[in-house]
Amino acid sequence: MLILHVSSEAAPLAGTGGLGDVLGALPKAQAALGHEVHVVLPLYRSARARANPLLSSGQVLRVPIADRVVDAPLWRTFLPGSPVPVHLVEHDGYYHREDLYGTGDGEFKDNAERFVFLSRAALEVARVLGRKPDILHAHDWQAGLAPVYLDQLYRKDPAWAGARCVFTIHNLAYQGLFWHWDLKLTGLEWALFNWKQLEFYGKLNFLKAGIVFADAVTTVSPRYAREIQTAEFGCGLDGVLRGRADRLHGILNGVDVSAWDPARDPWLPATYSAQDPSGKAKCKSALQKKCGLAEAPAVPLLAMVTRLADQKGPDLALEVLPDVLRDDAQFVLLGSGAEKYERGFADLAKRHRGRAFVRFDYDPKFAHEIEAGADLFLMPSRYEPCGLNQMYSLRYGTVPVVRETGGLADTVVDATPENLAQGTATGFVFGPYEARAFAYAIRRALRAHREPETWRRIIRAGMAHDFSWANSARAYLELYAKLKGNVE
Numbered sequence: 001m002l003i004l005h006v007s008s009e010a011a012p013l014a015g016t017g018g019l020g021d022v023l024g025a026l027p028k029a030q031a032a033l034g035h036e037v038h039v040v041l042p043l044y045r046s047a048r049a050r051a052n053p054l055l056s057s058g059q060v061l062r063v064p065i066a067d068r069v070v071d072a073p074l075w076r077t078f079l080p081g082s083p084v085p086v087h088l089v090e091h092d093g094y095y096h097r098e099d100l101y102g103t104g105d106g107e108f109k110d111n112a113e114r115f116v117f118l119s120r121a122a123l124e125v126a127r128v129l130g131r132k133p134d135i136l137h138a139h140d141w142q143a144g145l146a147p148v149y150l151d152q153l154y155r156k157d158p159a160w161a162g163a164r165c166v167f168t169i170h171n172l173a174y175q176g177l178f179w180h181w182d183l184k185l186t187g188l189e190w191a192l193f194n195w196k197q198l199e200f201y202g203k204l205n206f207l208k209a210g211i212v213f214a215d216a217v218t219t220v221s222p223r224y225a226r227e228i229q230t231a232e233f234g235c236g237l238d239g240v241l242r243g244r245a246d247r248l249h250g251i252l253n254g255v256d257v258s259a260w261d262p263a264r265d266p267w268l269p270a271t272y273s274a275q276d277p278s279g280k281a282k283c284k285s286a287l288q289k290k291c292g293l294a295e296a297p298a299v300p301l302l303a304m305v306t307r308l309a310d311q312k313g314p315d316l317a318l319e320v321l322p323d324v325l326r327d328d329a330q331f332v333l334l335g336s337g338a339e340k341y342e343r344g345f346a347d348l349a350k351r352h353r354g355r356a357f358v359r360f361d362y363d364p365k366f367a368h369e370i371e372a373g374a375d376l377f378l379m380p381s382r383y384e385p386c387g388l389n390q391m392y393s394l395r396y397g398t399v400p401v402v403r404e405t406g407g408l409a410d411t412v413v414d415a416t417p418e419n420l421a422q423g424t425a426t427g428f429v430f431g432p433y434e435a436r437a438f439a440y441a442i443r444r445a446l447r448a449h450r451e452p453e454t455w456r457r458i459i460r461a462g463m464a465h466d467f468s469w470a471n472s473a474r475a476y477l478e479l480y481a482k483l484k485g486n487v488e
Contacts, residue, residue: 004133005039006122008142013047025256028082029473040122042095043088051077061124089121112178116185119145135480136165141176144206147213164483167214176206218249220386221407225250253386254469267368274463287373291357301330303374308337313380318344319435325352333358371396394462400427426462
């Protein structure tokens with residue numbers, strides 16, 4: 001199959017989180033299974049700097065936008081370590097900026113135009129390739145109009161009749177809501193601006209557009225696919241999603257096992273594996289020393305690597321950690337975000353000097369060192385479409401404590417007596433979004449940490465899980481094949 005992914009992010013060229021990680025890994029896994037895979041991405045400033053090589057395709061796209069046609073030179077590079085071409089759409093007025101979507105003062109005012117342009121340009125890239133894609137796979141609201149263009153414009157050409165579209169929701173909370181007059185930018189008919197298609201409470205909704213017009217809709221874990229059909233998690237679109245339930249699929253994200261492998265990780269002071277875990281103790285000692293904590297092997301070291309946003313549960317962490325740190329425990333945080341949470345964690349570190357360390361930025365090397373050096377990894381999320389850090393933690397023998405939601409519930413097996421007896425327990429799970437429930441899960445984990453054989457069993461079970469992208473890639477390919485079968 002010819003598969004064309006359309007995204008606003010793809011690591012390492014451009015990314016702000018999980019979306020970029022997915023697009024940096026899934027296309028490579030699909031190509032490794034024998035398919036022709038391409039990615040369309042804006043030529044951001046970061047992509048221009050990181051692409052190696054950056055090659056001119058010699059092609060200039062002619063992209064309709066509003067009542068004009070805009071020229072967009074097309075560049076090409078490859079996802080690192082793979083034959084997957086990335087087609088980079090150049091428009092410095094839209095994309096040559098320090099940030100992808102906005103600054104601390106808010107989102108860019110022209111985001112509607114920037115991503116209308118990306119969605120339409122992606123279809124024009126397909127023309128440049130010389131044949132229609134079997135599958136157009138669009139990701140998140142920034143590519144939400146690509147399914148509309150395919151359905152309303154391009155499939156009217158008989159040569160495109162067999163092209164099918166998959167739309168993936170990576171986080172339903174971010175929908176791309178714009179003034180209704182921005183529909184004029186799209187070149188689409190006003191008749192589509194109705195409550196069943198593009199309109200959402202008087203606004204133009206890019207994410208809803210993708211959900212409604214794609215041939216199949218996916219999200220990044222089975223549990224999240226069920227949750228977003230409820231009022232609690234549906235962000236106002238639960239009715240739309242229930243109406244498409246027969247085409248909604250939850251496919252768990254994978255992790256890049258070449259980048260996240262404690263046996264080969266070049267950023268660790270010592271490597272280790274499930275068969276020979278001795279290096280993990282050296283990683284813990286090095287992390288304690290780096291963070292100014294006592295180098296005490298028996299003291300449990302808790303960690304978080306996270307955005308400091310309401311979604312991630314920092315309020316729960318700030319409520320329970322003071323009591324945890326009064327006992328014999330340590331804590332390390334790497335992350336940044338809302339000022340109120342940064343202030344809270346800075347105060348925590350000040351009041352528990354020598355037991356807590358916080359750093360407000362993102363450093364990939366330090367993130368790897370934390371995953372390897374910590375004993376426990378905390379993820380008390382309000383909601384979590386998939387989550388990657390809990391899977392990194394399991395691979396690194398760092399036991400996760402997570403809330404029972406989304407992909408966290410799909411990947412972590414609670415250490416109940418029954419699961420411990422069966423050898424399937426991999427972490428500690430709590431249900432209600434309450435400090436008391438989170439604190440109880442941490443206490444359970446700390447009790448298990450004091451029982452070396454129980455702790456070793458939990459770690460071994462977690463490290464044995466296969467979260468590689470190959471499994472996720474096969475699941476997507478099976479879905480693609482079903483869509484193609486419906487055509488043929």
